[in-house]
Amino acid sequence: MKLNRRLFMGGAAAGAAVATLAAPMAQASNHGKPKVVVIGGGAGGATAARYIAKDSKGEIDVTLIEPSRSYYTCFFSNLYIGGFRELNSIAHSYGTLAAEYGINVVHDWAVGIDRDARTVTLAGGAVLPYDRLILSPGIDFVDGAVDGWDVSHQNAMPHAYKAGSQSELLKAQIEAMPDGGTFAMIAPPNPFRCPPGPYERISMVAHVLKDRNPTAKIIIADPKEKFSKMALFQEGWADHYDGMIDWIGPEFGGGNVSVNPEAMTVTIDGEETKVDVCNVIPAMKAGRICEIAGVNDGNWAPVNPHTMQSRADENIHVLGDASHQGDMPKSGFAANSQAKVAAMAVRAALTGSKQFPAKFTNTCWSLIDTDDGVKVGASYEATDEKIAKVDGFISQTGEDAALRKTTYEESIGWYAGITADMFG
Structure with a gap:
């Protein structure tokens, strides 16, 4: 209906x-x-x-x-x-x-x-x-929730979890990614605003990159073992964006994360990765x-x-x-x-x-x-x-x-x- x-x-x-x-x-x-x-x-x-x-x-x-x-x-x-x-x-x-x-x-x-x-x-x-x-x-946002990030870094690594100019900024950064670049999301712990929101966002980022930048990669560092509509999103990602999205849960270090906004790096369980866009969604x-x-x-x-x-x-x-x-x-x-x-x-x-x-x-x-x-x-x-x-x-x-x-x-x-x- x-x-x-x-x-x-x-x-x-x-x-x-x-x-x-x-x-x-x-x-x-x-x-x-x-x-x-x-x-x-x-x-x-x-x-x-x-x-x-x-x-x-x-x-x-x-x-x-x-x-x-x-x-x-x-x-x-x-x-x-x-x-x-x-x-x-x-x-x-x-x-x-x-x-x-x-x-x-x-x-x-x-x-x-x-x-x-x-x-x-x-x-x-x-x-x-x-x-x-x-x-x-x-x-x-909870102060110190993501090591290396606070709201003073929201222009380099947007949260876009208060809509408006942050949404514009994140969209522009995604569209300006170099060919084959890397988008990273730091997902929040429970409880947080709109439980499916980060994963719908990943879907929308993948939708844009599939058309504009099909060799780009997406990584999600997530402190949660499961998330809202998990089976539905993972089915959809496999159907529409096969091979583009890498979800890293707590078993593989998704809860042990730090970022460096100046160097544009994300460190997950001790492994540092250079990224082109980083969407930090704190606690x-x-x-x-x-x-x-x-x-x-x-x-x-x-x-x-x-x-x-x-x-x-x-x-x-x-x-x-x-x-x-x-x-x-x-x-x-x-x-x-x-x-x-x-x-x-x-x-x-x-x-x-x-x-x-x-x-x-x-x-x-x-x-x-x-x-x-x-x-x-x-x-x-x-x-x-x-x-x-x-x-x-x-x-x-x-x-x-x-x-x-x-x-x-x-x-x-x-x-x-x-x-x-x-x-x-």
Whole structure:
């Protein structure tokens, strides 16, 4: 079935058709309307801001803090690298959220949170009060995760795991590789944003090189014994890019890696290799504002699965990649799903509206080659301990070309639907 905007957006309402729960109205911190501040304008934050503003019908003042005026989705950025999309097709603005939903969109960095006073301080000096705060900052990288690399080296060895200029840089480097050159990827340890993402990227790099530079080689140094859709990707690599891709798992030193950005070398288990392009995807953690807010437990922010409220502060909700919530992967679809649950909980707390039991869904599509799409997904429910997987599905090896093409077309419809759901 091909997904479209109507089906995607309607699915959230259908999932909420269950018994209602009563929720008390909270006291606003200031006179007038209760105030919600959302930090981070991606799949979690933008969705939460839009749903709170839309469904409260003006009863709640919503402010969205996002430093970027154009937001580039990390999902589908690999398809840009592979030549299947233009960069502007994954860029989105916040104008509709402001104009049609009355959201106060502020392009600035949040640099401080006072949980006692319930205020957010911005880099520009403004101090914003809140009754509820939603944190959806995405990911940052763990310092020292890859020996020899830090963010100061991201121009020489891009991560491209925050889309936009990094995606452009990596694509340009791949296209400029010398004949017969070597592309290397340092894959991240679990947990990380978009579990199939590095391996879809390898597929897209191979797609480009097969056409432009067919004698080029790709090596992947991976600390994990297995990865998302592993059998599907390996089947696809054998079918489409036979002999081009060398995956080096931990048994052969994939977890013992260092890089030298100046010399453009990668050392795997003591063996140094000169490379032409190196995509370093380090270990990840919650965006810095979660640490500033004091809601992290280690690298991630634990939440109550029923409401996405922080375990450390009931007035703060944490969404998407930054949250430690249980069985859901860190994906755009997951963040969007969690945002709707949080938005409903916030409206219930601040306006006394009905609250339904939390339900979550996720699907992750990947493209291996032209019209060769695969997917994995699941449905989830909230327990007191975690967001728990209820059931799931995954594409099968050996599927026919028509089914794989249909799967890819589903992903195109989903992208149109989720970005409309995020940005209006």
